[in-house]
Amino acid sequence: MTAIPFDGHAVLPATREFLAGPHRLLIGGRWVDGQDGETLATQDPATGLEIARVALGGAADIDAAVAAARQAFHGPWSRLGHPGRAALLAALARKVAEHAALFTELEIVDNGMPRFIAGLTVSNVVEMLDYYAGAAWRIEGTTTTPPHHVAAVAEALTYTVREPVGVAGLIVPWNVPISTAVLKLAPALAAGCTVVVKPSELTPLSILLLGRLAMEAGFPEGVINIVNGLGRTAGAALAAHPGVDKVSFTGSTATGRAIVHAATGNLKKVSLELGGKSPVVVMPDADLRLAVPGVAMATFFLQGQNCMAGTRIFVHESIHDALLQGLVEFSRGMVLGHGLDPATMQGPLISEAHGAKVLGAIERALAEGATLACGGQRLARPGCFVPPTIFTGCRPGMAVVREEIFGPVMAIQRFATEDVDAIAALANDSDYGLSGSVWTQSLATAHKLVARIRSGQVSVNCHGAIGTNIPFGGYKQSGWGREFGHDALEAFLETKAVTLRL
Numbered sequence: 001m002t003a004i005p006f007d008g009h010a011v012l013p014a015t016r017e018f019l020a021g022p023h024r025l026l027i028g029g030r031w032v033d034g035q036d037g038e039t040l041a042t043q044d045p046a047t048g049l050e051i052a053r054v055a056l057g058g059a060a061d062i063d064a065a066v067a068a069a070r071q072a073f074h075g076p077w078s079r080l081g082h083p084g085r086a087a088l089l090a091a092l093a094r095k096v097a098e099h100a101a102l103f104t105e106l107e108i109v110d111n112g113m114p115r116f117i118a119g120l121t122v123s124n125v126v127e128m129l130d131y132y133a134g135a136a137w138r139i140e141g142t143t144t145t146p147p148h149h150v151a152a153v154a155e156a157l158t159y160t161v162r163e164p165v166g167v168a169g170l171i172v173p174w175n176v177p178i179s180t181a182v183l184k185l186a187p188a189l190a191a192g193c194t195v196v197v198k199p200s201e202l203t204p205l206s207i208l209l210l211g212r213l214a215m216e217a218g219f220p221e222g223v224i225n226i227v228n229g230l231g232r233t234a235g236a237a238l239a240a241h242p243g244v245d246k247v248s249f250t251g252s253t254a255t256g257r258a259i260v261h262a263a264t265g266n267l268k269k270v271s272l273e274l275g276g277k278s279p280v281v282v283m284p285d286a287d288l289r290l291a292v293p294g295v296a297m298a299t300f301f302l303q304g305q306n307c308m309a310g311t312r313i314f315v316h317e318s319i320h321d322a323l324l325q326g327l328v329e330f331s332r333g334m335v336l337g338h339g340l341d342p343a344t345m346q347g348p349l350i351s352e353a354h355g356a357k358v359l360g361a362i363e364r365a366l367a368e369g370a371t372l373a374c375g376g377q378r379l380a381r382p383g384c385f386v387p388p389t390i391f392t393g394c395r396p397g398m399a400v401v402r403e404e405i406f407g408p409v410m411a412i413q414r415f416a417t418e419d420v421d422a423i424a425a426l427a428n429d430s431d432y433g434l435s436g437s438v439w440t441q442s443l444a445t446a447h448k449l450v451a452r453i454r455s456g457q458v459s460v461n462c463h464g465a466i467g468t469n470i471p472f473g474g475y476k477q478s479g480w481g482r483e484f485g486h487d488a489l490e491a492f493l494e495t496k497a498v499t500l501r502l
């Protein structure tokens with residue numbers, strides 16, 4: 001086995017062994033090659049070097065996976081009931097916890113994220129599996145008043161039962177691969193669905209490890225199927241498949257639209273977690289000791305490749321200069337490097353292609369007349385490392401303010417008013433509505449702004465406050481439905497109303 005150089009950083013023997021493969025598709029409980037026999041390389045974004053080759057699935061493999069999921073849905077999985085499903089999810093949680101170090105390193109080398117984020121991600125995955133193991137016990141219907149025409153002639157009983165939607169297609173992006181996969185897979189399985197997971201072609205590895213552990217934990221064959229593949233082939237086939245009852249998708253708003261069109265054939269249910277361009281409002285009384293690092297990380301966390309990123313900053317003119325000075329100092333202090341280095345705060349962008357888009361957005365902001373306060377140019381080293389980049393003097397119509405860049409690029413606008421309606425109008429001037437934050441020491445201002453901001457999540461004096469039990473999702477073009485918490489379970493359940501004439 002040739003050692004892969006990770007910028008001079010060592011990885012665990014278990015990581016080296018896993019990377020050496022093989023990496024195949026999981027269909028009906030068996031690891032198989034794609035029917036076309038094709039493979040795809042996956043790279044370490046920090047070095048650009050190939051770290052593994054993965055079997056590539058296409059439409060025929062999606063057909064096989066959907067058939068396996070359908071068979072499992074009507075077979076052993078449906079007979080297992082809540083206790084059996086809960087026990088398997090809990091067993092998988094323990095397996096992930098045992099392999100936490102391996103998962104952490106796979107996320108770092110496949111995605112480029114810094115170690116502190118990868119570690120958090122993996123502990124969240126364990127938490128989510130445990131949470132939905134418990135939630136499986138709390139799937140409950142109601143009893144209600146029987147309809148008049150039945151109750152008028154006989155004693156009657158009406159109640160509802162919750163049933164799984166069926167076969168669910170889970171389409172996952174590359175920015176937090178294992179966490180995004182599990183926040184769909186855990187509630188889907190708890191609800192009693194069977195699943196076909198389509199990882200991002202850029203980051204399949206941790207999801208393949210999860211599949212291996214799920215088999216070891218004892219999930220019946222066909223309950224979890226994993227088909228690596230390209231979006232335009234495997235992804236499109238899954239979204240359009242007549243045998244799929246529900247698609248849960250996380251990714252860009254553009255792909256979300258394609259998924260909606262593809263789903264019309266059999267009118268499958270669709271949940272969408274899409275893009276964002278979230279507002280961060282800094283009021284004149286904000287505590288800058290909190291706001292400086294908080295606002296910086298709202299934009300730069302995960303290299304800005306974060307759907308919740310707060311990238312539109314609105315700051316009151318009275319503290320604009322103080323905030324800007326703090327943000328520039330904080331940004332210049334951020335350590336960029338390989339995610340395996342514990343000192344790294346910011347890693348590379350996922351790929352050269354994505355890096356080119358981010359750098360193009362920076363060029364465009366300059367051409368539009370925004371003022372560059374720091375960053376703006378990639379580092380001269382392998383991998384596309386773009387340092388924290390701050391633009392001031394931004395105006396509402398600029399592309400840097402309107403378009404999701406999905407990179408470490410902050411656009412600052414200043415305002416002069418303290419009128420909450422006027423400030424909220426600035427914050428809401430976006431096609432998106434995923435996250436947002438307000439920085440103030442006034443409880444009244446905080447509540448008034450929270451009530452006016454049109455977003456699925458608004459935090460005060462912090463940003464992006466997600467949690468396993470807290471519903472998360474978008475207003476406007478940021479998506480349909482909610483993930484996390486009980487809401488995520490609802491997305492994989494149908495309600496059946498039953499009336500008995502006694």
Ligand code: NAD
Binds near residue numbers: 173253255434474
């Ligand atoms: P993407 O839309 O390019 O791809 C996401 C997934 O969809 C991948 O698995 C891809 O292969 C697949 N895909 C691509 N085209 C498809 C098609 N036509 N049919 C079916 N599947 C297809 O997104 P990305 O670049 O991987 O991720 C970045 C985007 O994801 C950003 O816009 C970001 O805001 C969004 N995102 C949103 C959330 C959220 O919770 N709202 C979380 C993370 C990322």
